[in-house]
Amino acid sequence: LFETLDDLAAAPRILGELFALDIYRRHLAETGGKQMVMIGYSDSNKDGGYVAASWALYRAQEAIARACDDHGIALTLFHGRGGTVARGGGPPGRAIRAQPPGTVRGRFRLTEQGETIASRYADPALAHRHLEQIVGAVLLASSETTARATSPGWRAAMDAMAMAAQEAYHALVERTPAFLEYWRTATPIDEIRRLRLGSRPAVRRGDAVTRTTVRAIPWVFSWMQSRFNLPGWYGLGAALDRAEPGLLQEMYVEWPFFRAILDNAEMSLLKADMGIAALYSGLVPDRALAAAVFSAIEEEYARTRDAILRATGHAELLDGDPVIQRSVHLRNPYVDPLNYVQIEMLRRLRASPDPDGPDAERLREVIAITINGIAAGLQNTG
Structure with missing residues (x-):
């Protein structure tokens, strides 16, 4: 592997x-x-x-x-x-x-x-x-008739875009001071760790939760639950800004690999909701940290959305796949109230004077129900 x-x-x-x-x-x-x-x-x-x-x-x-x-x-x-x-x-x-x-x-x-x-x-x-x-x-x-060699120009563009995207991603998750604190408090990762789900523990080594020790599934799951959906798109806007619009449109039409990158990112963006994500960001005790990190995420979200629409020629996200687009639009309004409930339960749990008492346990039971409901509604866990 x-x-x-x-x-x-x-x-x-x-x-x-x-x-x-x-x-x-x-x-x-x-x-x-x-x-x-x-x-x-x-x-x-x-x-x-x-x-x-x-x-x-x-x-x-x-x-x-x-x-x-x-x-x-x-x-x-x-x-x-x-x-x-x-x-x-x-x-x-x-x-x-x-x-x-x-x-x-x-x-x-x-x-x-x-x-x-x-x-x-x-x-x-x-x-x-x-x-x-x-x-x-x-x-x-x-089939040899459908296979087409990748243009050197496309490859060079992808090299540059991958570097730009990785730089943007690392700037956020590795070089932003106290980003770990933001993630721990703006997502339900600690409650996800308590769930008896999956075949392996959420953390690889010991009990310390860091970006490097947490497994990929709970990492993605926590961002999906809080409607950031960050691992499914972050950095793509920075990447697309590095290439000529005409070249991007050509790559989207003629290169199935690049088309899949943009089409899948469209789905990630449509399932995300920056309005709800802002409410999760409101759970972060350090308000200056919350403002700085959320501002960076919101800015990259807008940049990514606009860049994808330019490259694909779509008026709205997922215009190229109306069946999935309609499904997401139908499901999201039913998921939103579950997010509101989860946010309030997280706020009450974190303010609880006895985190191991019966009241806190009842709050965790409600949070677990919302986690299941959000995952079912978005049709994604980790």
Whole structure:
């Protein structure tokens, strides 16, 4: 499994060294010369943000495919995708068609998150249609007639945009003083940690919660619950500002990978709500910190939204996918009251004189209900 930005960059070298081992070559010979390589989408996003992670994954797949070709090995890429855009989610057919040319070749494996099982497989007709879309996308991605080499100009633009986006992301989450305090108090991360969800603890090492120790799922989950949805778009506006508008429009129309980046970010932006996020920001005790961080997030949100609309030619977010657009517009008004209740319960819990007493426990029960409801309404957890 290669998942962090550093691991993705090192993947071809590691595979080359592995394939050079006599004992492993004998193993491959006895198993048909096939190699499965898993790539993860979660930690790379938490490391460098949405755009930098997407581009790093694209380049890593190309390099992994070349490493396997150099040693005559049949590659199957196993995509460890999550349910949210920040963790590689989104429509799977779109994601498959966005893979680098020459990396699918009729072989494709991906994870399906538990939160998506009911919506995709509970009804036999929907399950059949979903699998039909995946198979069709794999066939299209494998066809030489649909594969097109990526323009050097597009690649250069993506290099520059990934750097700009990562810089914007790091400026916020790594170099903003007391950003950790903001995240801890403007999101329900501490209550998410208490939930008996998932197969692994929310924090990797010990009890200290930091951006580096918290796992990607609760990191994304906390931002989704508070309607910032930050991991699914932050830095994209800074990235798009680095390229010529005409080039961006060309890339959006002709490059499935770039189109998927913008289309998925549109969905993230539409599910976010800066008005509600501002109320969560109001939970931060340090008002100067709250004002500074929220101002940066709100500014980047507006910049990202405007830049996407210019590049796509849409009048509103998700105009290119009216079915999903309508679904989000229908669901959001039912989610909003749950956010209001959650904010008030968090405020009361944090003001409680006895955080372990029965009153606090009742507040946590209500918060848990709102967490479940918001996740169901937005159709995303982490």
